[in-house]
Amino acid sequence: MFRFIRPGFSGSGMSAAGTRLTRRLYHPKVIDHYTNPRNVGSLDKTLPNVGTGLVGAPACGDVMKLQIQVDDSGVIQNVKFKTFGCGSAIASSSYMTELVRGKTLEDAAKIKNTEIAKELSLPPVKLHCSMLAEDAIKAAIKDYQSKRKPTSLT
């Protein structure tokens, strides 16, 4: 089952989705993130202090966007995501946003997919969903840094 989360959505229809997920034997933590995703939405990608990571899992046809807003001291102040994909991909990106908020870029870059997979008890067949979340934060950090480079050189 796939879902594309809308920003701010948290109401009717979710219980039905939850039931279907339960039948597919997702871990309760996956269902929690899936039914109440944290930090869904978008940041203005044109802002100089916003980094955007856009990654995909083409075998599944999943796409994940993760954006970070960074303050002058290099700390992630705000983070948003949008994932079009399976429950595990949504849960992985949702949990990732919780992990990176308040972290320095350096610490955020160190987060490994295994940490996400362990927290969400992802089965081996869904490990690539956690890797996608790791790729997404790395891509967002890289995008942010590439934006900063010209100013840091002057």
Next chain:
Amino acid sequence: MLRTAVQRRSISTFYELFPRTFPKGTPQWNIEQSKLRKEYRALQAQYHPDMLSATFGKSSDHDGGDQSSLLNKAYHTLKDPLLRSQHILKAVQGTDLSQERIAQDIMQSNPDLLIQVLDTHEQLEEVQNIEDVHVIERENKQRITSIEHQLEQCFNDKDFAKASKLTVELKYWVNLAKAIKEWEPGKPVTLSH
């Protein structure tokens, strides 16, 4: 035993299961759907577990069920352009697009794809009425048809690299088509595998 005649032979592609439709048994893009459907139904009638148990008694149930589900999988794979393309690429080129790493490598050559996919899903997320959904649906159908035509050309030319790239893209638009189908006003966009 009669039942061993066909299903004990090991097969390397689904095409071999339908010898009347594909006498050469080798993968091909173009499919005569009605011919395939007819042969599939004839074979299912032969191997369906109910038929086998009626003919051979209970002991044949298991094998008949296996063959029946194999035929079912083969038919639904060959019938569907996306699944058929994936099957041909795996059988002929050893390119298994169900492996994320392999599919990732292929997607590298198409950097704008994810942006386009995300944009289209966001469009679908924002529309308020069914007419606008139909616009997105029409555009998506055109994209899918265009890719299928290009795939036909690729497989005729044996351009498997381009076929792989197109198949990766097709997967995304087929997923979008499923999301469109489930669209309802006020309901989050959903898809099922």
